[in-house]
Amino acid sequence: MFKILKYSFYDLMRSRWSYVYFAFYLLLGVVLLFLNNDLSKAVITLMNVIIVLVPLIGTIFGVMYYYNSKEFTELLLAQPLKRSSIFLGQYLGVAISLSMSLILGLGIPFVFYGLFMSNAIWDFSLLLITGTFLTLIFTALAFNIALSNENRIKGFGYAILLWLFLAIIYDGIFLMSLIIFEDYPLDKLSLIGTMLNPIDLSRTLILLKLDISALLGYTGAVFKQFFGTNFGLIVSFSALTLWVILPVLRITMKAKKKDF
């Protein structure tokens, strides 16, 4: 698996897109930190960008990489390699190179800004950790979609739909349901609803680490009570981990049964 991972990673490191992605974060980091003196505002803006962009890039890149390397995959399948190691290697290659672009692109400007001496380091690390989780989750979901769809137009379509659903539509439905059922106690429901969508979960985690949860009113208090505690943090990270593990398991299952 590690050999495949190595080659996929090199292959991606050579492609122009990894550099574009890296340069984008670098620029974003530099602009937000050096042209704007308020660190917590910079972190919030970064969060808004990461929460939407990371899943989008993860799904698109994952689907694109799978379809583009199809012939190469077939070449590998005829070699004495396990199927699961071929696909997991490719998956990790994509996910790790994307995460590296994110971490380095945002990390470098922060290091120059003097992050290690500021007390925003925890907010910032949390930002990078959730960003990495989101990359791992959405690349895995993208590989699932690509493995299940021979037709690449369909695959791309489903991938975009998935992103649209989790990033935008889910929130809409969630809010609507909160409004419709506002006469009932909703704290449990909204907690569970947040857990079920990795994007919402990441957003809530970051928001509550920043000291702006007071703005969220009563719901904020309930959320703070849950997510702000160690127990809440552990549960949320377990939920994110589960979001990685389940799609990855499905990749190995699907890969075992597929015809090439």
Added chain:
Amino acid sequence: MIKIKELYKKFGKNEVLSGLNLEIGEGGIFAVLGPNGSGKTTLIKCLLGMVIPNKGDVSVLGENIKKDSNYRHKIDYLPQIANFPNNLRVKELITMIKDLRGKTNLDQELISLFKLEPFLDKKLGNLSGGTKQKVNLVLTFMFDSPLVILDEPTSGLDPISLLRLKKLIQAEKAKGKTILITSHIMSFVEEISDEIVFLLEGKIYFKGTITELRDKTNQPDFEHAIASILTDNHV
């Protein structure tokens, strides 16, 4: 060498292999023939574990292929269409496959046999179809495995490379290897193969030497023999 029992494979509603039985002994060149869509490539991919059969048993060199992927160390496979990652150089591809499968020293010999030296530093995306096929051949013959499977080995090759390929195949046979070939070029098959396996509608229609096939169909030559099978069966 190869034992296939009651092999079934469906793609959707399309039944490609329907209860195929085949046994191939050790040593010699076997040509797998059949009209388009008769299941030749599917059969080969089943042997390699790339296509997973609905039913049936396949064993290669006494090992059931369902168990693990190690039996593929003993197979060299030439895929039908040579499509490699485009931004890789020829040299890098060869090193990579060596890294994945193990060490070999045969690659230099094969590169000079097919006169590939000037292309080693070129990217695979910039190569012509014939040159890609030569790279494909180098990758296949590099490992000296007891079973060699060639899917349309002649496609895109110029006459001189074709001659070299024929010599190479004969040399491999002389080492006692089993070689499985599919091809639509009948003169090539007639010249090179010891035995014919003819697939029709997902089953083995005929297995034997070319002489036996001619006797069976009462035709003067090999091409007409094949044609008569096809017309008799309304393909």
